[in-house]
Amino acid sequence: MRFMLILAYDGTAYQGWQIQDKGLTIQAEVEKAMFRICCKHVRIHGAGRTDAGVHALGQVAHFDSPQGFEHIPWQRALNSVLPHNIRIVDCREAARDFHARFCALTKEYFYTLWISSAFFYPQRRNFVWNTGHLEIQPMKEAAGRLLGTHDFTSFMNKGTQIKDTTRTILDISFQTGSFPQELVLSIRASGFLKQMARNIVGVLVQAGRNRLSPSDISSILQSRDRTLAPATAPARGLCLARVEY
Amino acid sequence: MRFMLILAYDGTAYQGWQIQDKGLTIQAEVEKAMFRICCKHVRIHGAGRTDAGVHALGQVAHFDSPQGFEHIPWQRALNSVLPHNIRIVDCREAARDFHARFCALTKEYFYTLWISSAFFYPQRRNFVWNTGHLEIQPMKEAAGRLLGTHDFTSFMNKGTQIKDTTRTILDISFQTGSFPQELVLSIRASGFLKQMARNIVGVLVQAGRNRLSPSDISSILQSRDRTLAPATAPARGLCLARVEY
Numbered sequence: 004m005r006f007m008l009i010l011a012y013d014g015t016a017y018q019g020w021q022i023q024d025k026g027l028t029i030q031a032e033v034e035k036a037m038f039r040i041c042c043k044h045v046r047i048h049g050a051g052r053t054d055a056g057v058h059a060l061g062q063v064a065h066f067d068s069p070q071g072f073e074h075i076p077w078q079r080a081l082n083s084v085l086p087h088n089i090r091i092v093d094c095r096e097a098a099r100d101f102h103a104r105f106c107a108l109t110k111e112y113f114y115t116l117w118i119s120s121a122f123f124y125p126q127r128r129n130f131v132w133n134t135g136h137l138e139i140q141p142m143k144e145a146a147g148r149l150l151g152t153h154d155f156t157s158f159m160n161k162g163t164q165i166k167d168t169t170r171t172i173l174d175i176s177f178q179t180g181s182f183p184q185e186l187v188l189s190i191r192a193s194g195f196l197k198q199m200a201r202n203i204v205g206v207l208v209q210a211g212r213n214r215l216s217p218s219d220i221s222s223i224l225q226s227r228d229r230t231l232a233p234a235t236a237p238a239r240g241l242c243l244a245r246v247e248y
Numbered sequence: 249m250r251f252m253l254i255l256a257y258d259g260t261a262y263q264g265w266q267i268q269d270k271g272l273t274i275q276a277e278v279e280k281a282m283f284r285i286c287c288k289h290v291r292i293h294g295a296g297r298t299d300a301g302v303h304a305l306g307q308v309a310h311f312d313s314p315q316g317f318e319h320i321p322w323q324r325a326l327n328s329v330l331p332h333n334i335r336i337v338d339c340r341e342a343a344r345d346f347h348a349r350f351c352a353l354t355k356e357y358f359y360t361l362w363i364s365s366a367f368f369y370p371q372r373r374n375f376v377w378n379t380g381h382l383e384i385q386p387m388k389e390a391a392g393r394l395l396g397t398h399d400f401t402s403f404m405n406k407g408t409q410i411k412d413t414t415r416t417i418l419d420i421s422f423q424t425g426s427f428p429q430e431l432v433l434s435i436r437a438s439g440f441l442k443q444m445a446r447n448i449v450g451v452l453v454q455a456g457r458n459r460l461s462p463s464d465i466s467s468i469l470q471s472r473d474r475t476l477a478p479a480t481a482p483a484r485g486l487c488l489a490r491v492e493y
Contacts, residue, residue: 013371060369078367092367122323122337124305126258126375181426 004073007097008033008047008081010062013088015129015239020053020062029053029089033064036084043069050103050246051110054198056238058130061092061245065103103246109173111191111244112200114236116208119184131185132204132240137211139177139186145210146175146188148220149203156227158203159196160235168227170194175203189244202229204236249318252342253278253292253326255307258333260374260484264300265307274298274334278309281329288314295348295491296355299443301483303375306337306490310348348491354418356436356489357445359481361453364429376430377449377485382456384422384431390455391420391433393465394448401472403448404441405480413472415439420448434489447474449481 010029018026022034030047037045050063068075078094085091117123120135152171159168171193180187188207190200206223209215215223215233223232255274263271267279275292282290295308313320323339330336362368365380397416404413416438425432433452435445451468454460460468460478468477 011367011369011371013373058371060371087373088370090368090370092369122256123335124256124337125333125335126256126303126305128258128332130371 004068005097005099005101006066006068006077007095007101007103008064008066008077008091009093010064011060011090011092012058012062013129014053014056014058016088017055019055019057020049020051026055029062030064032086032089033081036081037066039084040075040080041069041072043072045069048103050107051195051243053243054201054238054241057241057243058239059243062243063103063107063246063248065097065101101248106248107194107246109191109193109247110195111189111247112195113187113189113242113244114200114204114240115180115242116186116188116204116240117184118186118211124182124184127182127185129239130242131180132208132237134208134211137186137208138213139211141213141217142188142207142211143177144217145207145215145220146177148217148224149175149206153224154227155196155199155224157223157229157232158199158206159229160198160202161229163197165196168196170196170199172203175207198235201236201238201241202232204240205233208236209233249313250342250344250346251311251313251322252340252346252348253309253311253322253336254338255309256305256335256337257303257307258374259298259301259303261333262300264302265294265296265298271300274307275309277331277334278326281326282311284329285320285325286314286317288317290314293348295352296440296488298488299446299483299486302486302488303484304488307488308348308352308491308493310342310346346493351493352439352491354436354438354492355440356434356492357440358432358434358487358489359445359449359485360425360487361431361433361449361485362427362429363431363456369427369429372427372430374484375487376425377453377482379453379456382431382453383458384456386458386462387433387452387456388422389462390452390460390465391422393462393469394420394451398469399472400441400444400469402468402474402477403444403451404474405443405447406474408442410441413441415441415444417448420452443480446481446483446486447477449485450478453481454478
């Protein structure tokens with residue numbers, strides 16, 4: 004029987020979602036928890052990798068329950084053995100052919116910026132990028148240049164072999180966060196290339212500092228050259244909000 | 249020259265504000281930072297102690313700058329040497345007779361409760377008490393019984409020698425927090441006895457579970473007996489919001 008999990012995690016202590024040779028990962032922790040529950044190796048398939056230090060409120064994953072374990076209350080069982088920085092937010096039975104990664108239609112990330120230069124609240128240090136003052140209007144104009152379907156090669160970091168670098172950005176919205184000093188950028192797209200969300204934020208922040216004009220953004224996009232775009236924004240500000248199917 | 253500091257801290261890693269023989273404290277970290285800046289022992293006087301695990305957005309403290317160090321940009325200097333979980337939010341010159349503790353007129357704490365039983369976001373684990381579902385109306389009625397001037401002996405934990413246990417609660421307000429699943433209780437009072445804020449929250453949560461009626465609250469207050477009141481709420485949900493002078 005196939006199940007769909009919705010997971011939230013504080014990614015601060017992790018080397019990202021995907022199992023690696025070294026370091027803690029969220030996928031490995033969930034698989035360890037599964038093993039503790041049913042003494043079987045159960046593979047957990049995530050909707051996408053999140054980088055080291057990136058958080059999630061709505062990561063999605065699927066797994067097939069081993070025979071004889073169909074009626075386990077998975078949410079409760081997993082939460083009772085998982086570390087406190089990973090929580091199962093929901094668990095539902097899924098269609099036999101549901102696949103967390105291949106069936107995903109859109110993903111939404113949000114990125115939180117602390118835009119006050121006067122002070123900083125340390126409670127937020129693992130969840131925001133403290134940029135100091137930014138001008139929002141140029142950021143909105145820059146965001147407008149990124150909407151739609153483009154080749155996002157200039158926004159993709161190395162390290163993946165991917166043929167199709169075209170993605171569609173459906174929406175970039177600007178809101179206030181849990182403090183008035185916080186600016187939250189939500190980016191919804193058909194998919195994200197490696198570190199694309201953080202590279203988009205890197206560009207928007209440079210626009211907010213008036214170091215890039217909206218036409219610079221278009222040039223960067225058209226150049227298909229990663230070296231022409233600003234540095235990748237820090238991982239800690241990023242959170243995978245939801246995956247739509 | 250006397251200076252007033254406003255401090256924010258993530259109290260998770262600390263044994264509270266006040267210097268102790270063992271363990272990290274916020275006061276000790278600030279005094280260490282002062283020593284690194286001017287190679288002199290400078291005493292930092294806080295407006296009040298906060299318990300181990302309790303946070304602050306607006307703790308206040310004062311100190312006298314050593315001779316020759318009057319013109320140091322203290323906020324920037326301290327922030328450059330303090331650990332990242334303590335930040336100086338503001339620093340101003342204060343009157344010669346200003347005293348962070350003795351001049352305080354009122355203090356305001358807020359306490360964050362996570363009141364959804366369905367799920368929990370682990371990003372919030374060091375800053376909220378996850379109580380599950382609570383009914384808000386009985387909590388508001390219970391809060392109403394605590395407003396005004398009372399002997400709060402039933403709400404004071406042992407460990408301090410204090411003569412006058414009378415305090416005035418000026419306001420208890422209820423708001424939604426940074427997630428819709430969060431209920432934030434703000435408590436403003438003339439002063440707080442040892443763990444009084446957390447004991448008030450302990451009582452209000454029992455009211456929200458319908459385990460205490462508003463008249464039970466009045467009885468607890470009148471009994472002046474700590475053993476008749478519910479358990480102290482966990483430290484992690486509490487935050488010192490501001491001190492008024």
